[in-house]
Amino acid sequence: MKVTQMEILEERKKSIRCGKGDCVQTLKCDNDSIAGSVSQRACVYCGARVVLNPITDAFHIVHGPIGCASYTWDIRGSLSSGPEIYRNSFSTDLEEKDVIFGGEKKLTGAIDEIVRKYSAKVIFVYATCIAGVIGDDIGAVCRNAEKKYGIRVIPVQSSGFAGNKSTGYKAACDVLMKLMESSGQLPKPDREKSPGSVNYLGDFNLAGEAWIVSRYLKSIGVEIVSKITGDSRCEEIMKAPDARLNIVQCAGSMSYLAKMMEEKYGIPYIKVSFFGLEDTKLSLIRIAQAVGGHDAAEKLLKLFEKEEKYISGKLAYHRSRLKGKKAAIYVGGGFKAISLVKQFADLGIKTVMVGTQTGKAEDYETLRNMVEEDTVILDDANPSELEKFMKERGADILVGGVKERPLAYKLGVAFCDHNHERKHPLCGFEGAVNFAQEIDMSINSPVWAWLSKNSKGATT
Numbered sequence: 001m002k003v004t005q006m007e008i009l010e011e012r013k014k015s016i017r018c019g020k021g022d023c024v025q026t027l028k029c030d031n032d033s034i035a036g037s038v039s040q041r042a043c044v045y046c047g048a049r050v051v052l053n054p055i056t057d058a059f060h061i062v063h064g065p066i067g068c069a070s071y072t073w074d075i076r077g078s079l080s081s082g083p084e085i086y087r088n089s090f091s092t093d094l095e096e097k098d099v100i101f102g103g104e105k106k107l108t109g110a111i112d113e114i115v116r117k118y119s120a121k122v123i124f125v126y127a128t129c130i131a132g133v134i135g136d137d138i139g140a141v142c143r144n145a146e147k148k149y150g151i152r153v154i155p156v157q158s159s160g161f162a163g164n165k166s167t168g169y170k171a172a173c174d175v176l177m178k179l180m181e182s183s184g185q186l187p188k189p190d191r192e193k194s195p196g197s198v199n200y201l202g203d204f205n206l207a208g209e210a211w212i213v214s215r216y217l218k219s220i221g222v223e224i225v226s227k228i229t230g231d232s233r234c235e236e237i238m239k240a241p242d243a244r245l246n247i248v249q250c251a252g253s254m255s256y257l258a259k260m261m262e263e264k265y266g267i268p269y270i271k272v273s274f275f276g277l278e279d280t281k282l283s284l285i286r287i288a289q290a291v292g293g294h295d296a297a298e299k300l301l302k303l304f305e306k307e308e309k310y311i312s313g314k315l316a317y318h319r320s321r322l323k324g325k326k327a328a329i330y331v332g333g334g335f336k337a338i339s340l341v342k343q344f345a346d347l348g349i350k351t352v353m354v355g356t357q358t359g360k361a362e363d364y365e366t367l368r369n370m371v372e373e374d375t376v377i378l379d380d381a382n383p384s385e386l387e388k389f390m391k392e393r394g395a396d397i398l399v400g401g402v403k404e405r406p407l408a409y410k411l412g413v414a415f416c417d418h419n420h421e422r423k424h425p426l427c428g429f430e431g432a433v434n435f436a437q438e439i440d441m442s443i444n445s446p447v448w449a450w451l452s453k454n455s456k457g458a459t460t
């Protein structure tokens with residue numbers, strides 16, 4: 001096939017800043033995807049499931065065709081220190097007959113079966129595209145089940161056409177608020193709250209990352225009341241109103257919840273990131289300043305000294321092998337993209353393209369101030385745009401999620417999974433080393449030289 005110059009759809013041009021001399025100053029973002037653009041974004045239901053699935057003792061029923069249920073623990077390495085029920089994907093398996101006559105009866109049957117077999121205490125029922133199209137009243141089915149069994153059966157309003165992945169995040173946050181209200185108790189007044197108590201929002205405990213952060217916080221005298229939602233339990237989430245501060249890592253999915261909790265329970269929040277040395281240290285300092293005791297600064301210094309002693313030699317080794325390389329980033333939210341640009345800079349790597357699925361205007365503003373003039377910045381990209389800019393700017397590696405992996409490999413570019421399937425932590429001090437090692441091994445793998453030599457003459 002002949003190689004053709006890839007064009008950008010006219011409607012997409014306002015969502016891309018191509019670098020030097022580009023007149024697009026403020027990116028169009030936080031909007032529905034353009035029809036025909038083949039967005040890399042996940043659907044509403046997936047957005048909700050990402051957030052709620054790590055609640056390890058809840059039952060997750062997907063009300064839809066069986067295919068939707070394939071989005072489960074197995075494509076997300078969120079770990080549990082206790083219950084494992086979240087690793088199951090229950091589905092009503094809607095079929096043609098249900099689409100014609102309605103699926104409410106089937107959903108009632110599924111809830112009955114789960115209560116009977118597992119003595120469930122909390123069940124989430126996810127709406128999917130089909131449930132939305134046929135108009136099943138999931139809310140009514142859940143209310144009836146709650147009355148019948150005296151347990152929490154909470155509908156997740158995540159039917160496909162309600163919006164995009166961000167809408168799914170909001171649907172999940174609404175569910176989390178409902179869960180918090182379930183205890184029926186008033187939150188503790190401020191004077192009774194433990195001084196160093198925080199909720200940790202937006203860490204889904206991929207490869208045990210929430211445990212690493214918990215360890216750091218514990219060492220400076222800060223206690224996590226509720227992890228929302230990595231390795232969390234329903235009861236733990238119900239206690240979240242008793243914390244003094246919310247620390248928000250994945251701002252894309254959790255800012256909405258943090259704002260609701262501030263309004264309803266008077267809990268302030270700060271945004272943090274534990275990706276990369278700079279952001280990890282900065283985040284810990286800000287948490288210590290906000291809720292740490294009188295000796296928190298001293299404890300922090302000890303922690304930094306201990307951790308950096310262990311990693312500095314290893315990082316120096318990887319820096320020496322990576323200097324001058326070029327990276328492309330395409331991830332879910334803005335906070336991760338910002339941290340990754342800093343991490344690459346620390347490794348001597350220039351970011352030549354950076355984009356997100358659900359970034360906000362302030363994220364793109366921050367990115368614009370961080371990257372070089374000729375770096376491409378883009379929101380809600382499609383594969384063709386990613387391909388074009390990676391080729392044009394000569395990226396040596398793409399950092400993304402599971403949907404970006406085949407694209408990188410087809411282009412003969414190294415890839416780093418910073419999302420779904422990874423099995424090693426990338427956060428904190430040890431994560432910074434893991435990240436540098438993975439980037440080094442991927443970029444400097446002999447396979448790329450072999451591929452380029454042996455694919456000469458091939459066309460795309």
Ligand code: SF4
Nearest residue numbers: 043045068128129160
């Ligand atoms: S909810 Fe809709 S878009 Fe999402 S997996 Fe199911 S059918 Fe696909």
